[in-house]
Amino acid sequence: MAKRTIADLNLKGRKCLIRVDFNVPQGKDGSISDDRRIRAALPTIRHALKEGAAVILVSHLGRPTGDPATDGPFTLAPVATRLGELLGQPVVHASDTVGPDAQAKAAALKPGDVLLLENVRFNKGEKKGDAAFAAALAGLADCYVNDAFGTCHRDEASMVAVPECKSPGDRAIGFLVAKEVEILDKLLGHPAKPMIAVMGGAKVSDKIGVITNLLPKIDALLVGGAMTYTFLKAQGHSTGGSRVEADKLDLARQILEAAGPKLRLPLDHLVSKSLDPTSETMVVEGSDIPDGWIGIDIGPKTIAAYGEAVRNAGTVIWNGPMGKFEDEPFRKGTAGVAAAMAESKGITVVGGGETAEAAELFGVAEKVSHVSTGGGAFLESLEGKTFNSLKVIPDLN
Numbered sequence: 001m002a003k004r005t006i007a008d009l010n011l012k013g014r015k016c017l018i019r020v021d022f023n024v025p026q027g028k029d030g031s032i033s034d035d036r037r038i039r040a041a042l043p044t045i046r047h048a049l050k051e052g053a054a055v056i057l058v059s060h061l062g063r064p065t066g067d068p069a070t071d072g073p074f075t076l077a078p079v080a081t082r083l084g085e086l087l088g089q090p091v092v093h094a095s096d097t098v099g100p101d102a103q104a105k106a107a108a109l110k111p112g113d114v115l116l117l118e119n120v121r122f123n124k125g126e127k128k129g130d131a132a133f134a135a136a137l138a139g140l141a142d143c144y145v146n147d148a149f150g151t152c153h154r155d156e157a158s159m160v161a162v163p164e165c166k167s168p169g170d171r172a173i174g175f176l177v178a179k180e181v182e183i184l185d186k187l188l189g190h191p192a193k194p195m196i197a198v199m200g201g202a203k204v205s206d207k208i209g210v211i212t213n214l215l216p217k218i219d220a221l222l223v224g225g226a227m228t229y230t231f232l233k234a235q236g237h238s239t240g241g242s243r244v245e246a247d248k249l250d251l252a253r254q255i256l257e258a259a260g261p262k263l264r265l266p267l268d269h270l271v272s273k274s275l276d277p278t279s280e281t282m283v284v285e286g287s288d289i290p291d292g293w294i295g296i297d298i299g300p301k302t303i304a305a306y307g308e309a310v311r312n313a314g315t316v317i318w319n320g321p322m323g324k325f326e327d328e329p330f331r332k333g334t335a336g337v338a339a340a341m342a343e344s345k346g347i348t349v350v351g352g353g354e355t356a357e358a359a360e361l362f363g364v365a366e367k368v369s370h371v372s373t374g375g376g377a378f379l380e381s382l383e384g385k386t387f388n389s390l391k392v393i394p395d396l397n
């Protein structure tokens, strides 16, 4: 059932609190290295402004503990500056979330103004879902919008208790959350066939829930990345110095058995003497990694085979890089899957923190059907979980 969106809210002359996920990656100097999450919230913010609301934005950034002595680097000040540039209008930044500065700045807002509150996790009440904190935050505005897809799997105050302070008619999701949920519903409900999943990344253990939920729905699961070697080890192959989760071998065997021929492992591997990008590499065919070598990327035959499957699929879900793509010598596999995603005529969806970064790096983020702004939220959605943050938003009737 579709949820009420911001388009269903009465906004004229009112103050609208929009929970966004501006938890963006930053360089050591605090500069924003990827502003995708900020750009993704713009349609909702612009709609609220166009309809005559004053906008109050609230977000977390990183994982501060609520201790003023150490929280400083997690300020949203650089985000306020970037948002102002993107919106083309000043964004007022409050130095607290519900304190005197936020109260005064929220009270002074006129229709068309934008205020970004300070990091909501500077308040210990946020993580705890504290009722008094939620009431103070909700009290700054007349209505509430959740456009923070990346945070939808968290039951924090600004995600659940704050909307509960508002009457159901004054709660809605934003356009970003609506789009993410619609795409995920389609993937898990009525996907164009054949549907395949390409999964890689660091650990099998992070992805078990996703694999288990997706297997019955998909036609093939193409495995790459470090998780390959836990599966190969479970099959009795030698894995050299590759990353293997020794305590997950039984689980890997169970997945292999349940999946049968649906689960495809690499046909060849790029192996390296060490994780250092300057170290010696070679291509190994088959399923055994020699002693003294680490499986670091999928090999050329696998890149071709996986690329073909991706290009010919009706729907592709991609989560997890095919190798240690951060280093240039180890990125051909991830770049190859990214290119095939861009060329595929099917519905192509990318999700996961590092996978989304890879899609940007290889220039395909605008060429695939959708790059999710969710990391954990995307994975938990694929696991079939439902979120309290969305349950509190009424269905459209």
Ligand code: ADP
Pocket (backbone or CB within 6 Å): 200, 201, 202, 203, 206, 224, 225, 226, 227, 243, 295, 296, 297, 319, 320, 321, 322, 323, 324, 325, 326, 351, 352, 353, 354, 355, 356, 375
């Ligand atoms: P996502 O955040 O997209 O869900 P993960 O967190 O599961 O992805 O995994 C991403 C990480 O996995 C990357 O940082 C990448 O370097 C690493 N990785 C992938 N394949 C390998 C490999 N063969 N050996 C070591 N690290 C790998």
Ligand code: 3PG
Pocket (backbone or CB within 6 Å): 021, 023, 062, 063, 150, 151, 154, 374, 375, 376, 377
């Ligand atoms: C994310 O980056 O996945 C979201 O912003 C949630 O952040 P968290 O894992 O710190 O709750």
Ligand code: MG
Pocket (backbone or CB within 6 Å): 352, 353, 354
């Ligand atoms: Mg990750």
